Amino acid sequence: xxxxxxxxxxxxxxxxxxxxxxxxxxxxxxxxxxxxxxxxxxxxxxxxxxxxxxxxxxxxxxxxxxxxxxxxxxxxxxxxxxxxxxxxxxxxxxxxxxxxxxxxxxxxxxxxxxxxxxxxxxxxxxxxxxxxxxxxxxxxxxxxxxxxxxxxxxxxxxxxxxxxxxxxxxxxxxxxxxxxxxxxxxxxxxxxxxxxxxxxxxxxxxxxxxxxxxxxxxxxxxxxxxxxxxxxxxxxxxxxxxxxxxxxxxxxxxxxxxxxxxxxxxxxxxxxxxxxxxxxxxxxxxxxxxxxxxxxxxxxxxxxxxxxxxxxxxxxxxxxxxxxxxxxxxxxxxxxxxxxxxxxxxxxxxxxxxxxxxx
Amino acid sequence: xxxxxxxxxxxxxxxxxxxxxxxxxxxxxxxxxxxxxxxxxxxxxxxxxxxxxxxxxxxxxxxxxxxxxxxxxxxxxxxxxxxxxxxxxxxxxxxxxxxxxxxxxxxxxxxxxxxxxxxxxxxxxxxxxxxxxxxxxxxxxxxxxxxxxxxxxxxxxxxxxxxxxxxxxxxxxxxxxxxxxxxxxxxxxxxxxxxxxxxxxxxxxxxxxxxxxxxxxxxxxxxxxxxxxxxxxxxxxxxxxxxxxxxxxxxxxxxxxxxxxxxxxxxxxxxxxxxxxxxxxxxxxxxxxxxxxxxxxxxxxxxxxxxxxxxxxxxxxxxxxxxxxxxxxxxxxxxxxxxxxxxxxxxxxxxxxxxxxxx
Numbered sequence: 001x002x003x004x005x006x007x008x009x010x011x012x013x014x015x016x017x018x019x020x021x022x023x024x025x026x027x028x029x030x031x032x033x034x035x036x037x038x039x040x041x042x043x044x045x046x047x048x049x050x051x052x053x054x055x056x057x058x059x060x061x062x063x064x065x066x067x068x069x070x071x072x073x074x075x076x077x078x079x080x081x082x083x084x085x086x087x088x089x090x091x092x093x094x095x096x097x098x099x100x101x102x103x104x105x106x107x108x109x110x111x112x113x114x115x116x117x118x119x120x121x122x123x124x125x126x127x128x129x130x131x132x133x134x135x136x137x138x139x140x141x142x143x144x145x146x147x148x149x150x151x152x153x154x155x156x157x158x159x160x161x162x163x164x165x166x167x168x169x170x171x172x173x174x175x176x177x178x179x180x181x182x183x184x185x186x187x188x189x190x191x192x193x194x195x196x197x198x199x200x201x202x203x204x205x206x207x208x209x210x211x212x213x214x215x216x217x218x219x220x221x222x223x224x225x226x227x228x229x230x231x232x233x234x235x236x237x238x239x240x241x242x243x244x245x246x247x248x249x250x251x252x253x254x255x256x257x258x259x260x261x262x263x264x265x266x267x268x269x270x271x272x273x274x275x276x277x278x279x280x281x282x283x284x285x286x287x288x289x290x291x292x293x294x295x296x297x298x299x300x301x302x303x304x305x306x307x308x309x310x311x312x313x314x315x316x317x318x319x320x321x322x323x324x325x326x327x328x329x330x331x332x333x334x335x336x337x338x339x340x341x342x343x344x345x346x347x348x349x350x351x352x353x354x355x356x357x358x359x
Numbered sequence: 360x361x362x363x364x365x366x367x368x369x370x371x372x373x374x375x376x377x378x379x380x381x382x383x384x385x386x387x388x389x390x391x392x393x394x395x396x397x398x399x400x401x402x403x404x405x406x407x408x409x410x411x412x413x414x415x416x417x418x419x420x421x422x423x424x425x426x427x428x429x430x431x432x433x434x435x436x437x438x439x440x441x442x443x444x445x446x447x448x449x450x451x452x453x454x455x456x457x458x459x460x461x462x463x464x465x466x467x468x469x470x471x472x473x474x475x476x477x478x479x480x481x482x483x484x485x486x487x488x489x490x491x492x493x494x495x496x497x498x499x500x501x502x503x504x505x506x507x508x509x510x511x512x513x514x515x516x517x518x519x520x521x522x523x524x525x526x527x528x529x530x531x532x533x534x535x536x537x538x539x540x541x542x543x544x545x546x547x548x549x550x551x552x553x554x555x556x557x558x559x560x561x562x563x564x565x566x567x568x569x570x571x572x573x574x575x576x577x578x579x580x581x582x583x584x585x586x587x588x589x590x591x592x593x594x595x596x597x598x599x600x601x602x603x604x605x606x607x608x609x610x611x612x613x614x615x616x617x618x619x620x621x622x623x624x625x626x627x628x629x630x631x632x633x634x635x636x637x638x639x640x641x642x643x644x645x646x647x648x649x650x651x652x653x654x655x656x657x658x659x660x661x662x663x664x665x666x667x668x669x670x671x672x673x674x675x676x677x678x679x680x681x682x683x684x685x686x687x688x689x690x691x692x693x694x695x696x697x698x699x700x701x702x703x704x705x706x707x708x709x710x711x712x713x714x715x716x717x718x
Contacts, residue, residue: 029532037557038536039543095500099493119543127653134458134542137496138535141454141503145531148507152524158517165511172504173388176497177397183493184398184478198396294486 011060014074014082018059021083022050025150041118045111045139049090053106058085058212064350065216068343069226078219080154081164084147085212091143092175098136099183100267101296112136156219163218171211178202185270186294191278196270197239204245205238226338233333233347240326241354243319246271250307251316262303268294272322277315285309327355370419373433373441377418380442381409384509400477404470404498408449412465417444417571423709424575427702428585437578439513440523443506444571450502451534457495458542459626460655471495515578522577530570537561544629545653550637555629556598563604564597585697592692592706599685600713602678605630609666610675621662627653631681636674644668686714 030043059082066078096102097110104110109117116132123131156164181199185192213230222230249264250273264271278289288309292302310316330351334344389402418441425437455461456469463469468476475491482490515523540558544551572589581589608623609632623630637648647668651661669675689710693703 032532033536036536036561039539042536042539091500095496099489099496101489130458130460131543131545135539137454137458138539138542141450141500142532142535144500144503145528145535149528169504169508173391173501176501176504177392177395177401180398180401180494180497183497184490186490202395 010063010074014060014063014079015056017074017079018056018083018086019050021080021150022086023047025083025087025146026050029146041115041135042139042142045114046090046143048108049094049106049111050086052108054086054089056086058089058208059083061209061212061350062216064343064346065213065218065222065230066220067216067346068213068230068337068339069217069220069222070340071216071220077155077160078216080150081156081215081219082212084150084154085215087143087150088147088172091140091147092179094136094140094143096179098133098140099179100263102263110136111139115139160219163221164215167211167215167218171207171215174202174211175207178204178207182269186268191275192270193272193275193279196272196275199270200239200242200272201235204242205235207238208241209238210234229333229337229339233330233337236326236333237330237351237354240323240330243272243323243326244355246273247316247319247323250303250310262298262300265293265303265306266296266298273310273315273319276318277310277313280313280315280318281309282313285313323355327351369422369433373419373422373438374415376433376438377415377442377445378409380439380509381445382406384442384446384505385409388505400474400494401498401501404473405449405502407467408453408465408470409445411467413445413448415445417448417567418442420568420571420709421575423702423705424572424577424581424589425579426575426705427572427589427696427698428576428579428581429699430575430579436514436519437575439509440515440574440578441571443509443513444574446502446509447506447531450499450506451538453495453499453502455538457492457499458538459622461622469495470498474498519578522580523574526570526574526577530566530574533561533570534566537563537566541628545627550634551629552631552634552638555631555634558629559598559601559631560594563601564594566597567600568597569593588692588696588698592689592696595685595692596689596710596713599682599689602631602682602685603714605632606675606678606682609662609669621657621659624652624662624665625655625657632669632674632678635677636669636672639672639674639677640668641672644672682714686710 026043026047030040030047033040033043059079062082062085063074063078066074071078093105094111097105098112102110103113108114112132112135114132115135116128119131119135120128151164151168152161178199178201181195182203185195185199210231213234214227217226217230246264246269249269249271250261252261254261274289274293278286281289288305292298292306295302331348334348334351337344337347339347385402385406389399389406391397392399392402418438421441421444422433422437425433430437452464453470456464457471461469462472467473471491471494473491474494475487478490478494479487510523510527511520537558537560540554541562544554544558569590572593573586576585576589605623605628608628608630609620611620613620633648633652637645640648647664651657651665654661690707693707693710696703696706698706
């Protein structure tokens with residue numbers, strides 16, 4: 001990810017300012033919690049979660065959308081709006097980690113695991129697990145509510161709010177529906193390529209790339225033609241980004257990605273990679289996939305057998321091919337885009353960084 | 360609850376209008392889901408949840424707050440704001456039911472149970488459970504996001520939004536913190552009366568009574584003195600309401616309350632009732648409580664032994680005494696309140712209905 005930050009002009013400054021907004025906001029929330037005699041662990045979990053990393057990709061794209069639509073400078077209201085997207089993303093990840101039963105994220109324990117440990121004293125292990133899960137549901141809920149508070153205290157003009165709020169509404173519904181499709185599709189025996197693509201589109205392409213760009217552009221008063229061009233760029237690049245993520249989730253180096261390479265397989269995620277493998281597999285390969293995918297106790301030896309099938313069936317190569325084609329499609333859009341030349345350059349660099357990333 | 364509805368003037372009309380707003384909103388969301396080829400079960404769960412009942416207590420209190428502050432008529436923007444509180448409450452209940460592992464609510468299966476059943480086909484029982492829980496987390500998340508959408512499309516003036524949004528922010532944080540205290544206190548061996556009262560205050564008194572009144576009053580431009588008088592009334596009545604709820608949760612008739620009378624005991628909830636019993640119990644009684652409270656497999660015979668201790672220790676009588684004292688305190692506030700005479704009458708009737716209710 002260092003790559004993305006380094007290659008976007010002003011990225012380091014945007015990242016720093018967004019982080020400062022989030023730090024200040026959570027510091028105020030911590031003071032309020034102390035006054036109300038509420039447990040400090042709630043805001044501490046969020047502060048630590050934001051401190052240990054995260055790409056700040058959505059804030060960066062929000063600022064890029066603003067620039068693409070001709071917005072000048074980086075006003076504080078833009079930065080606060082961008083920060084609210086990061087807080088929303090924090091909510092998404094905390095809840096996703098519960099649904100995926102993930103033990104670690106960004107190289108540290110997930111919020112529900114951390115809370116289970118924190119509340120272990122005087123409880124049975126299952127009771128502590130349940131307290132951890134409940135606490136993490138609530139901390140996620142607070143992050144969602146607080147993303148909203150950050151947005152409506154961002155200092156936007158009434159006109160800006162009027163154009164941005166419907167986009168925020170759409171973004172939230174889209175990512176929640178995408179995740180809903182994802183969790184209900186998991187551990188299904190079918191190979192539904194169209195469904196797998198819909199998950200990629202809603203859970204990632206629209207949420208991570210298209211909507212942040214739209215929101216930034218809307219703040220700058222972008223006309224429809226700019227918003228449409230941003231979509232034409234964002235959807236293929238966002239889809240490719242998710243496909244890369246799927247590959248990294250299975251073939252990546254945990255030290256670089258920050259998450260174990262067994263989670264997706266244990267969960268039985270119906271990623272495009274797995275869906276294509278299920279479709280292309282011969283009888284023996286299909287037996288391997290059906291017998292091992294979605295087994296919570298899957299170990300490295302079993303994962304290695306799955307990886308062999310993902311490669312031998314040609315699914316891995318096909319996904320790599322899709323990533324290349326989608327990336328090329330996104331770059332072609334930039335050639336005729338109505339964006340400012342500076343923004344076009346940023347988006348070109350961003351495309352390279354996103355699709356080649358190793359973490 | 361029929362009592363509350365019947366005794367508040369215009370309550371039936373408010374309830375009907377709020378329900379219509381929610382129906383129309385979810386019908387539009389259903390159409391959007393169909394267009395996007397998203398599963399219809401998401402909005403169907405919310406529609407069914409809202410259709411099978413619910414007191415619409417917070418919307419009614421929001422309208423009462425408006426009237427108390429001298430607001431005229433019941434404009435549609437007020438009704439839509441009230442409806443957004445009901446959507447928010449739907450979010451709270453869906454997530455609470457997950458945290459409490461409740462099987463039924465309002466006499467029908469909880470959302471996570473229903474979804475586990477819906478997604479059972481082709482899955483092991485534990486896998487279906489997990490899909491049900493994940494789906495219910497997401498449907499709750501959508502209800503929270505949609506409560507926000509209802510609010511900012513309510514047609515409020517910029518001035519109204521400016522005074523209402525901070526109250527909404529506070530309400531959300533308060534109830535989430537209250538629930539956080541509740542789940543982290545559950546199954547603890549200690550008897551912390553002050554903590555139990557803080558849970559009652561944040562989870563119910565402020566959330567269910569004070570904030571809805573404040574929000575309605577703020578829409579009518581209430582001065583600080585009215586807001587303070589509403590708090591002085593709302594907190595005791597809200598605390599008494601929760602204490603009544605705790606009694607009903609253990610001693611109530613499931614056919615009337617719509618929820619099994621074992622859930623709170625199986626969960627080991629540290630209600631005021633249980634906390635006082637732990638404090639007052641002799642050695643034998645304490646052994647009964649420690650050995651049976653929070654046992655997920657608790658059956659009716661064990662529950663009956665707990666109930667005997669709750670009665671014999673004097674905890675049940677003490678809670679009844681607190682309810683009476685708090686109710687009297689709330690009624691005294693009304694005697695010198697700055698509210699419109701009509702609103703004072705409503706609040707007096709509401710107090711009686713809330714504290715005497717059987718469900």
